[in-house]
Amino acid sequence: MDNLEQKFNETIKMGLDIVKETEEDRLMTLSVGPQHPGSGHFRFTIKVDGDYIVYCDPDPGYVHRGEEKMCEYRNFIQNIPHLERPIIHDSTNITYSYSLAVEELANIQVPLRGQYIRALASELNRQVYTLYWLAIYGIFLGHSTMFMWPMGDRELFIDLLEALTGARVTHAFNIPGGVRNDVPEGFKDRCLRQVAYFEKRLTEYEDIFYNNPLFRQRTEGVGILTKDNAIKLGVTGSVLRASGIPFDVRKAEPYDIYNEIDFKIQYMKTCDSFARSTVPFLDMKESCHIIRQLLDKMPKSGEVRAKLQPNPKGPPGESYKRVESGRGALGYYIVSDGTPKPYRVKISVGSFRNMLALPFLLIGSKLADMPSIYWSLNYWPVEADR
Amino acid sequence: MRSGDRDSIMIKDLVNPTNFNILVGKLGDALTRALDQPLGYAINWGRIWSLWPVHLETACCSVEFGAASGPRYDVERFGIIEAFGSLRQCDLIVVQGTVTRKMAPRLRMVYDQMPDPKYVIAMGACAITGGLYIDSYNVLPGVDGIIPVDVYVPGCPPRPETLIQGTMLLQEKIKRLKIR
Amino acid sequence: MSSDRSNTQNGSEQKKANSDSTQTSMSKKTEAITPEFEGDLINKIVSKFGDKVIHVIYIRPGRTKILVPSHEIVQVASFIKDTLGFDHAESVSGTDYPKDNQIEVIYHLGSYSVDKLSSQILALSTRADRNDSRLPTLINIFKSVEYHERETFEMLGVYFEGHPRNERFLLPEDWADIPPLRKEFRIKGR
Numbered sequence: 045m046d047n048l049e050q051k052f053n054e055t056i057k058m059g060l061d062i063v064k065e066t067e068e069d070r071l072m073t074l075s076v077g078p079q080h081p082g083s084g085h086f087r088f089t090i091k092v093d094g095d096y097i098v099y100c101d102p103d104p105g106y107v108h109r110g111e112e113k114m115c116e117y118r119n120f121i122q123n124i125p126h127l128e129r130p131i132i133h134d135s136t137n138i139t140y141s142y143s144l145a146v147e148e149l150a151n152i153q154v155p156l157r158g159q160y161i162r163a164l165a166s167e168l169n170r171q172v173y174t175l176y177w178l179a180i181y182g183i184f185l186g187h188s189t190m191f192m193w194p195m196g197d198r199e200l201f202i203d204l205l206e207a208l209t210g211a212r213v214t215h216a217f218n219i220p221g222g223v224r225n226d227v228p229e230g231f232k233d234r235c236l237r238q239v240a241y242f243e244k245r246l247t248e249y250e251d252i253f254y255n256n257p258l259f260r261q262r263t264e265g266v267g268i269l270t271k272d273n274a275i276k277l278g279v280t281g282s283v284l285r286a287s288g289i290p291f292d293v294r295k296a297e298p299y300d301i302y303n304e305i306d307f308k309i310q311y312m313k314t315c316d317s318f319a320r321s322t323v324p325f326l327d328m329k330e331s332c333h334i335i336r337q338l339l340d341k342m343p344k345s346g347e348v349r350a351k352l353q354p355n356p357k358g359p360p361g362e363s364y365k366r367v368e369s370g371r372g373a374l375g376y377y378i379v380s381d382g383t384p385k386p387y388r389v390k391i392s393v394g395s396f397r398n399m400l401a402l403p404f405l406l407i408g409s410k411l412a413d414m415p416s417i418y419w420s421l422n423y424w425p426v427e428a429d430r
Numbered sequence: 431m432r433s434g435d436r437d438s439i440m441i442k443d444l445v446n447p448t449n450f451n452i453l454v455g456k457l458g459d460a461l462t463r464a465l466d467q468p469l470g471y472a473i474n475w476g477r478i479w480s481l482w483p484v485h486l487e488t489a490c491c492s493v494e495f496g497a498a499s500g501p502r503y504d505v506e507r508f509g510i511i512e513a514f515g516s517l518r519q520c521d522l523i524v525v526q527g528t529v530t531r532k533m534a535p536r537l538r539m540v541y542d543q544m545p546d547p548k549y550v551i552a553m554g555a556c557a558i559t560g561g562l563y564i565d566s567y568n569v570l571p572g573v574d575g576i577i578p579v580d581v582y583v584p585g586c587p588p589r590p591e592t593l594i595q596g597t598m599l600l601q602e603k604i605k606r607l608k609i610r
Numbered sequence: 611m612s613s614d615r616s617n618t619q620n621g622s623e624q625k626k627a628n629s630d631s632t633q634t635s636m637s638k639k640t641e642a643i644t645p646e647f648e649g650d651l652i653n654k655i656v657s658k659f660g661d662k663v664i665h666v667i668y669i670r671p672g673r674t675k676i677l678v679p680s681h682e683i684v685q686v687a688s689f690i691k692d693t694l695g696f697d698h699a700e701s702v703s704g705t706d707y708p709k710d711n712q713i714e715v716i717y718h719l720g721s722y723s724v725d726k727l728s729s730q731i732l733a734l735s736t737r738a739d740r741n742d743s744r745l746p747t748l749i750n751i752f753k754s755v756e757y758h759e760r761e762t763f764e765m766l767g768v769y770f771e772g773h774p775r776n777e778r779f780l781l782p783e784d785w786a787d788i789p790p791l792r793k794e795f796r797i798k799g800r
Contacts (some may be wrong), residue, residue: 051557077487077539078487078533078536079484079485079486079536080485083534084487084492085487085488085489085492104779104780105530105532105778105779105780105781105782106488106530106536107488107489107528107530108530108532108568108781109489109528109530109531109563109566109568109569110563110566110567110568110569110797112765112791113566113567113790113791113795113797114563114566114797117797122773125562126562126563129490129562130490131490132490132493132587133493152489152641160609176493176496176607179496179500180496187650191500192500192501195496195499195500195501195502196500196501196502197499198497198500199497199500199502201500212494212495212589213587214586214587240678254652265636274722275697275698275699275722275723276697276753276754277698277753277754278698278699278700278752278753280700286723287609289722291722293726296663296729297672297728298728312549362675363673364673364718364731366734368730373700375701375718377699377701377703377716377718379705387705388703388705388706388791391702392700392701392718396757396758397700397754399492399757400753400754400757402754424654426489426490429780430780435707530782530785531782532782565797565798566797567787567790567795567797567798568781568790570784
């Protein structure tokens with residue numbers, strides 16, 4: 045009798061042990077992406093405890109195409125078209141720093157007019173990139189108007205770039221030694237008209253999106269990245285400037301003719317998602333001023349491209365050059381062994397550096413804040429994967 | 431389901447729980463055969479104007495795909511490419527650019543989960559042959575090795591107009607297909 | 611001035627590195643012009659650790675590069691962070707030199723907190739043996755190298771001792787080949 049009771053008790057105990065909830069059981073694992081409207085070409089695994097994210101692990105590499113290895117098999121000029129593919133809507137900036145690095149290696153001087161046209165194309169492309177980012181940010185916060193308006197205005201800038209370079213998004217415009225061709229006739233007036241129109245539109249963006257109470261509630265105070273943490277994680281671009289650090293490669297280390305241009309670094313001190321989404325918008329405003337100055341100061345005539353030998357090459361050496369792209373500092377580290385093909389090319393992109401902030405910001409925040417944090421990081425997965 | 435040796439089985443043999451799937455398949459076949467002549471045109475017409483794509487971005491052509499949904503090109507006015515969340519309600523998959531070795535199993539998984547009928551558009555040079563990345567170690571030389579492609583849209587990236595034209599070609603193709 | 615030292619020193623490890631054509635030519639080229647501010651920065655490091663440890667590759671305006679043996683890199687990095695004020699890593703890249711049987715890992719360090727250093731990039735490099743490539747991690751000093759080091763591990767097969775996750779990052783999960791950025795890895799058709 046005792047034996048039976050003991051057995052019964054043991055069975056009950058065992059059953060209770062099985063049913064007993066552990067800490068792990070309360071967590072639910074969610075896989076966001078790659079087939080997910082909000083994530084793009086990227087996947088991250090998150091674990092949620094109720095409403096709060098307790099674990100996040102990014103899993104990039106879905107568009108890893110081995111650009112750095114391919115570079116070693118092509119010469120310096122052949123490399124340009126495939127190097128702009130990681131970020132085709134900001135393609136002038138990603139080839140800009142590549143051209144600067146090759147120019148330093150091969151000791152090429154760029155003519156003054158070429159430098160101005162280069163900077164002009166780069167600023168126009170920054171607008172195209174930021175408008176695309178803003179459109180995606182808008183639609184994933186459920187604001188359809190903010191998808192349609194920037195997409196529509198982006199087409200106008202694309203028209204300008206198409207007139208300048210001949211292609212809609214993949215320009216291959218910057219080459220070592222300058223730019224591929226001169227500006228077309230009547231480009232200055234067209235550009236000025238477009239910039240004047242766009243500045244008017246920017247105030248409307250502010251009214252409908254940035255002053256929208258729903259948008260502000262979803263972003264203000266969400267995903268705080270303090271100044272110290274921003275430095276520690278080594279983020280760059282708008283994410284850095286939103287954390288109150290006025291750092292811009294165009295000011296810190298002026299390349300080409302940027303030291304002759306008068307502009308301010310736009311930064312905010314609130315460190316939240318709202319600041320991170322506003323800083324690119326302020327950059328667009330500032331970029332309009334830069335475009336005006338560039339058009340004014342541009343020499344009326346002259347060469348746009350230095351004469352190059354067929355396969356440009358330099359002495360053995362290495363160079364690291366960076367520019368300010370739409371997502372922050374974009375650096376190229378090129379090692380040359382004296383042949384026309386680079387020995388090693390490393391692309392240091394803003395997206396890859398900002399990815400480190402994603403788990404940091406997501407852990408501890410609510411699941412509903414995930415889209416506003418993720419897209420505020422100004423992250424483009426294709427560029428991060430390279 | 432459509433194999434010939436099953437035709438000899440009588441309908442009454444199939445009416446039991448174990449053979450239920452075969453019964454449904456047979457009934458479906460009979461239904462499509464009966465409907466093909468009188469209603470095929472109407473069913474294909476319905477399919478033509480509701481080509482909804484899966485929102486799976488494989489590479490950088492997604493930028494031009496996004497531009498196609500924007501206000502200037504506005505493909506939704508044709509009732510075709512409306513980017514949609516759930517793949518269970520989609521019948522079109524637009525492979526937007528390079529398919530890497532890491533993405534390929536996911537792409538096949540997405541394709542397998544879509545309900546029939548389903549169509550595939552390979553968008554961009556990378557999805558057709560590998561394009562610029564033909565000699566890369568991590569890129570598939572064309573997407574048709576893993577999923578059957580209906581229409582190839584060339585370009586690097588294709589302009590939105592080209593994507594619209596490719597979709598219209600697919601519509602022509604569907605018009606001539608027997609209903610499945 | 612410091613480039614002179616680099617040419618005259620006789621440490622066995624440095625000699626090996628010096629045999630690489632890339633670096634000797636660079637240091638000769640920059641011998642004539644040594645910008646003052648950058649020279650001072652390097653002098654601070656050299657006077658702390660001595661020229662046995664610090665091997666100056668080049669000093670150019672805005673760009674400096676030093677080569678450090680792998681067992682000293684943690685001390686040098688913490689000195690660079692605490693005393694000089696370089697606070698984050700912009701990129702970490704590895705270069706394969708089959709001729710020397712070595713892999714070079716370069717940390718491009720930048721600074722946000724010190725205004726004067728914002729235009730400076732200090733390249734801190736070290737070399738690992740190609741057959742048994744192990745290096746100490748710098749993740750405890752610069753948190754920002756976390757993903758960069760993970761990428762270097764999978765692309766070049768350099769194992770970072772002390773790094774929490776030496777795992778796959780960008781490559782597919784079923785990658786079974788040698789690390790792709792090593793020189794003996796040939797891409798198809800080339």
